[in-house]
Amino acid sequence: MAEIFTAIGLMSGTSMDGIDVAMLETDGEGMVVRRQNLSVSYDPAFRDRLKQGLEDAKAITKRDERPGSLAGLERDLTQRHAEAVRFFLRENNILPGDVDVVGFHGQTVLHRPDEALTVQIGDGALLAREIGIPVVYDMRANDMAHGGQGAPLVPVYHAALARNLDNPQWPVCFVNIGGISNLTCVGSDSAIVAFDSGPGNTLIDQWVETHAGIPFDQGGRIASEGRVLPALAERYLANPFFTDEKRRSLDRNDFRPPEGGDAELSDGARTLAFVTAAAIFRSAEHLDEMPKTFVICGGGRHNDTVMKDLMALAGRTGATLLTAEQAGFDGDAMEAEAWAYLAVRSLKGLPLTFPGTTGVEKPVTGGLVAGADAIFSCARH
Ligand SMILES: Nc1ncnc2c1ncn2[C@@H]1O[C@H](COP(=O)(O)OP(=O)(O)OP(=O)(O)O)[C@@H](O)[C@H]1O
Ligand SMILES: CC(=O)N[C@H]1[C@@H]2OC[C@@H](O2)[C@@H](O)[C@@H]1O[C@H](C)C(=O)O
Known part of the structure; x- marks a missing residue:
């Protein structure tokens, strides 16, 4: 029987309006049960810091560089994600131990596919320590390393939802x-x-x-x-x-x-x-x-x-x-749900992207795992 994971996805998108949090139970393939979700808005001052972050990111030539405000911003962004997870768990009476994995998108501050350069700030290891749940993050990089555009990643989840129509x-x-x-x-x-x-x-x-x-x-x-x-x-x-x-x-x-x-x-x-x-x-x-x-x-x-x-x-x-609602889905939670689904696929070594979705040369998986020690003891059957 396929392993079923309880996964939370976290999305801070290009609109920079806030953090979407959504939970799924899924095998990372055809089985998807959508659970609770919520959104946490950024205050105007933090949005301004993110906008400044996009400016500072223009100086990046290698993806691990964090010029200007970016190092501090990455730390604070990660803490806000940790707070959003804690809030989500509290609101829904869920314990960290009930969640197998978190899929963490971070914030895209620079995306130059022609230079194979994409940068999402967000410290996966810090987030895993803060929330006590394993975290899969940086899911775009491997696609780019194999000639893909690094986006979009949501399609494999859309395809799973399409099967439920x-x-x-x-x-x-x-x-x-x-x-x-x-x-x-x-x-x-x-x-x-x-x-x-x-x-x-x-x-x-x-x-x-x-x-x-x-x-x-x-x-x-x-x-x-x-x-x-x-x-x-x-x-x-x-x-x-x-x-x-x-x-x-x-x-x-x-x-x-x-x-x-x-x-x-x-x-x-x-x-x-x-x-x-x-x-x-x-x-x-x-x-x-x-x-x-x-x-x-x-x-x-x-x-x-x-x-x-x-x-x-x-x-x-x-x-x-x-x-999305007329089709039976939640149009505000879908990207966060997708990051939960992708995290499970990443843990299972399944492809996240395909030649038809990002132009990648062959189907590839992706993502880095933090707090991995816990993972092998927690997947339920
Ligand atoms: N009530 C509303 N009326 C009009 N537009 C709205 C409303 N609510 C949200 N939006 C629009 O949706 C945007 C946020 O959309 P969403 O959260 O899907 O984007 P994102 O995930 O940040 O971006 P991306 O998918 O590019 O990463 C807002 O910036 C606003 O433009
Ligand atoms: C580099 C990056 O963050 N791209 C985002 C952006 O926001 C929408 C579009 O451009 C999409 O391709 C991608 O995010 C979605 C969630 C994706 O990867 O599927």
Whole structure:
């Protein structure tokens, strides 16, 4: 019988809005039972420190360098993750000994796939000591070492979820709209093709932060009052990222928000919401077959203007578009769940990425383990 692990995943994504915590029971393959989850927001001062961290990271040439504020930031980020785990355990009356492993993403501060350089700050050994649970971390590096883009890693989990769907129209495409968007297309034969699909919420977030002093456009309301500026939208959509033969993974800074003079507040937000949706469909043109079902996950699905545009674009292809919840999942917890699932796959030496997901030369596993002594005594059957 397959080993079943209880795993917690921790995600601090490119939006830098906070830490998502989610728990699963899984064998790292077809068996997935989703358990509790919660999110802990970063305060504005810590978000500012993370943003400074992205600036300081530009000086990194080797992935273990921590110039400027980064060493202190890595320590504090790790402590915040430890606190989030302790809070999660307390809230749900779970003991550390009930959890077999934690999958720790950390915070991406630099991602340059063309230079095979990706840096997630987060000290796995410190986290394992703090919470008393083994930790799997740094799961992107081995993919890059084997010629992969280092992202996206979530597709293998999307594929596991797709198997739980009730008689869907295939292919099914999971779209994750975080700071950056990515998609995973799963065929009826379980084959997966995945890639980053464009800027997600990051442009909208930066636009409304600069021009309205708020972290995101709640519900897409500001956008709903504006109109799409076609020339501005095309400036983004004409980026070679969409037409290049090769699918590339994105750094948060690969697409920059418009200049102040390019638009007024609501037209800018409206145009960027359209760009978010249209980018996904431009990228989807690289799939062999247009998906028949789209499942929308990630914080971007809370932006009604983005969702309206996605609906319209899906409608043109005759596809059905569902939110993660309509498909029976939790769209806010999915990435954290994925990191729990990936941690279990890592412990079992199973591949995390595939030629069809990151362009890696062959299926490869990944991740480093901290606090490993405990692992072999804790896997339950
Ligand atoms: N109520 C809401 N209305 C509009 N947008 C929202 C709402 N809630 C969240 N968002 C958007 O979702 C973002 C967070 O999404 P999510 O947590 O999926 O991203 P992430 O995991 O940080 O990014 P990535 O997947 O790129 O690593 C916020 O920055 C915001 O733009
Ligand atoms: C380098 C990095 O952190 N990339 C993130 C980012 O955020 C979304 C998109 O770009 C995605 O490819 C990836 O995260 C998700 C969780 C992934 O690896 O699947």
